[in-house]
Amino acid sequence: MLNRVVITGLGALTPLGLNVKAFWQNIVDGKSGAARITKFDPSLFRTQFACELKDFNVAIHLDRAEIKRTDPFTQYALIATDEAIKDSGFDLSTMDPFDVGVIWGTGQGGMETFEQQVTEYALGDGHPRFSPFFVPKFLTNMASGMISIRNGFMGVNYTPISACATSNTAIMEAFNHIRLGHAKIIVSGGSEAPITPASFGGFSSMKAMSARNDDPQGASRPFDVNRDGFVMAEGAGALILEEYEHAVKRGAKIYAEITGAAMTADAYHMTATHPEGIGATRAMQKALKESGINVADVDYMNMHATSTHVGDLSETKAISALGSSAELNMKISATKSMTGHLLGAAGAVEAIISILSIQNSIIPPTINTETLDPEIPSDLKIVLKESINHKVKVAMSNTFGFGGHNATVVFRGV
Template identity: 75%
Template sequence: MLHRVVITGIGALTPVGNDIPTFWENVVAGRSGAATITHFDASLFRTHFAAELKNYAASQFLSHADIKRTDPFTQYALIASDQAIKDSGFDLSQMDPFDVGVIWGSGQGGMETFEQQVTEYVQGTGQPRFSPFFVPKLIVNMASGMISIRNGYMGINYTTVSACATSNTAIMDAFNYIRLGKAKIIITGGSEAPITPASFGGFSALKAMSTHNDDPVAASRPFDVHRDGFVMAEGAGALVLEEYEHAVKRGATIYGEITGAAMTADAYHMTATHPEGLGAAKAMQLALDEAGLTIADVDYLNTHATSTPLGDISEIKAVAKLTGPDKTKLKISATKSITGHLLGAAGAIEAIICLLSMRDNVIPPTINTTELDPEIPKNLSIVLQETIPFDVRTTMSNTFGFGGHNGTVIFQKVS
């Protein structure tokens, strides 16, 4: 027997808000999180801006001991998961700790730790000067481990890595473990702390990021004919997934239900999506099939659309393969235009947007886009500039990653 899986808690630490209320207010208002980089001097790179956390200090949320022994990507994970766990309100003392697990995601892990420690060693005397925390802070699974240690969760625990599809991978893994009866609750999501010279410089060298240095706020413009790359962002999103009957029994608030999820591979290129969106279209179709739906049933699609010339159009071609040429009620937006691209954490943040869209019956906008690419079919409705009211009962979230990873998750209101 397969169990139903619902979301009972959410948390966010993002460039447009360090908690859910602030984050959602700014998403709905269409306020960009992009600005000139403050973490380091980026003047030697093609791009000089990113979407950094604002009014943030780790000490506001974590103890000195936790900060000392963790990389920022783990700190972000702890902060967002603390919010989601509190929001969910489940009582571990009333449960078997082996029934609660953590499946987390991060594309890069402890990049800041790796960069700092190696730089200090190379610039030193040649004698080993690495911190004993170097490896524990660096390894990508430490976020899931620390969430478990912090809260006493003794169930399934591991980390997924599938580049920018990472969070959706983590979410669908958590979904599958719960529906198979292997856990009652799983904390899932993703975190990323990529705004460092090495990570940022690498993406700059790939020419993947926008170079609108004169106007960072307007740089991310998905689907616009003048788009020129993504805006890197940092932060974390967390969700508490729970077996439906368990949630109902304890009177939990339910944000929505996961009814379908799927992954495919493009098998095409290291960094480019398939130009015709073949893998993306199949992932969406498989997720719809699992949910017992068609694309005609979906009210809102939160696209992966990062504002790259090739990626945005390949995703739209994938969507068009499902919708066909007929007019559809489907509303589409690309909220990375607001939040920036959180890489491995993007899917978690966009899952939360989908859930809040259903809660409040609104579609958040794609900002900055003023001239749609002529390749976009006229029957597709992309929400631009301002949030609109809409009866949202079914949402779909796409994430795609370097290596050809495609992940789609479907959320529905619980009836």
């Protein structure tokens, strides 16, 4: 008998809010987090804007020693998980610390640290003056390690990486560990701090990002006939996954249950999704089958939809292939139009949105879409411009990553 797995805590650090409450309100209100980059001078770059954290001061949350020995992606992880742990209200002193684990995702890890240290060496006098914290700061597994060290969690601890599908992969791994009885509680999610000259320049040279420098807030426009790429973002999303009976016994607040999760590979292209979305369709089908839920019973789909021509079209085809027009009752939206694309942290942030749509019976909008691409399947019910009130019992969240990774998670109200 597999254990049931529920969500008992949420934490968010995003361009639309530095906590879950502020983040959700701005999502519901259809706000955009995009603006001209402030972290470095972007004037010579093809794209000059991103979704940065606003009014963020790390010193409010972490002490000087913690800041010195961690990269921003780890700092974001620590701050978001602090909120989620507090929200969950579990007491480690009443538990075996080996029953609490961390499975935390990131796509790039300590890019800022790596870039700074190599730049300083390249521009220096040739003497190797690297920080003793250089390696531990940029290691992709360091966020999961630091979360456990900070909180005394001694259970399973690692970092899966599947590019922009990473957070959903981490959530799926945590889900599986708990339902197999390997842990009572797992902190999961993802963080990313990719807005650096090298990272930004790499995506810019691929022409993967929007170049609407005169209109940053209107740049991320999924499904629009004139979409021209994604908007990079930074931040973190944290979720506390817990074994259902354990949560009930301690009287925990339960946001939703995870009923299924699945991954497939496109085996098609290094960076492009399969044009027909075959792998994505299969991932969604497998997740629904594991959940014991028919596609007709899905109320909301939070799409990966990054605002690229090929990606948006392939995903909409994949969803359309799940069933007939009569079966596809779900409302659909692409919240990256507001948050931007948090890369390896995207799935965690969008999982929070999906869960809160269940909690609040609100489906957030896809903003900026002015002229729907005629190639988008007409049977899809895309929520545009403004949020709508709609009962949500079952929500799905898709994420896809370079390398052909497809990951889907299904949430259900309890």
